[in-house]
Amino acid sequence: MVARDVAVAESGAIDPADPASPDRRPRADALRNRDLLITAAADAFAARGADASLEDVARNAGVGIGTLYRHFPTRDALVEAVYRHEIDVLCERADQLLETMPPDQALSEWMQLFVRHVATKRGMLSVLKPLLSTNPNFSDQTRGRATAAATKLLEAGAAAGTVRADVNGGDLLRAVGGICMSTDQERSEASERLVGLLFDGLRHGAAGSPAGPRSGDASA
């Protein structure tokens, strides 16, 4: 019996905003170490894939192995935390982009950012796929946040009249995600091109554009 089968705590990561712990707030060092671990784990999963050594992760985070296991009792718990964090970063960037450039450009940037993000984290896919298929309600929750970000970008574009209004965030995410998943390993330029095409399609048929949604010529 492999030990990995035993501990199946459901996502027992320490949650800084846990309403269950009544008074005391979590210690500063605990918070800091948690972040260090997530960063190190993201690197490790990206580089080595599904079965990166957790002892390496702890070492690279400058933290004892015991600390890792206290924060993330399960390998899955760690993977989940990393995934959540990645999505958080992407969502934040959406807001930043909207503040610094016109909405259509922000949308385009964000889509490309998404592709590059997935490309650098290739190894994560092998970790994520099994987890997503076993644990649907975990993915739903997080996917929801990403969808919200995509929706925000789309709506801003639609309001400015530079992006068509008949596409929702969920569809966009599925499309971009699908392209990233299906494109063969290591060929992220292909994904970037395809996503660029997708974006052109989004611009097409916007209020400002004369042509309807269906017509050819979408190369950059």
Add this chain to the structure above:
Amino acid sequence: MVARDVAVAESGAIDPADPASPDRRPRADALRNRDLLITAAADAFAARGADASLEDVARNAGVGIGTLYRHFPTRDALVEAVYRHEIDVLCERADQLLETMPPDQALSEWMQLFVRHVATKRGMLSVLKPLLSTNPNFSDQTRGRATAAATKLLEAGAAAGTVRADVNGGDLLRAVGGICMSTDQERSEASERLVGLLFDGLRHGAAGSPAGPRSGDASA
């Protein structure tokens, strides 16, 4: 660096019919042990899935770990051998069935056998999927043999006029395989029912049957 990454010999299993070894025939104990290992591995993979302990496999085969690694230098080599063996068994059974019963019945039996075979080897799927996707020409070869068996059954049925003649072995295999793969875990009755349905479809529209291929009512 995990050791598993290092040895990537391509399917270095000892082949009893290797034309390269000029004179001496392989030793009897080697042949025997090879079979024992494959049997034990099949059980282990079925029960424990992708990462069953190879030391357990050797132990259950009543053989030293060194012997296992000599026969199958790679985990993948062992998986491949098990897979091949499973297919061999299925192909042999096709011949036996054809000799002992009318062709349409033989076909039906074989299809159900296929389902039950996959059901008991559930754990194998997780081992097989990655291997099949990385190593296409390995799967082609073996799939070819299974296709041949299916074709043989279909043609015998068509010749007897009890099975329609416009379906080929490849299609049949894809259909049955697809049903086995897609049906949710542990519910092999569902697969059996669906495959039964498929078989009724095959009988329908045979030379002896009045009705054309498209018409309802196919429940067992």
Add this chain to the structure above:
DNA sequence: GTAGTATACGGAGGCTCCCTCCGTTTTACA
């Protein structure tokens, strides 16, 4: 500022698994 304590840290240790290496045994052939 200090004392007290809940909280968190770290890594040794026990376990399992992986794979290699080499002395020993068995088998096929002459």
Add this chain to the structure above:
DNA sequence: TGTAAAACGGAGGGAGCCTCCGTATACTAC
């Protein structure tokens, strides 16, 4: 029956997993 090639087996070194518990640290109350 002798002999060399072929095969066996398992010890051993390395690595990863996870737990446990003595030690250190950051909060809180005074």
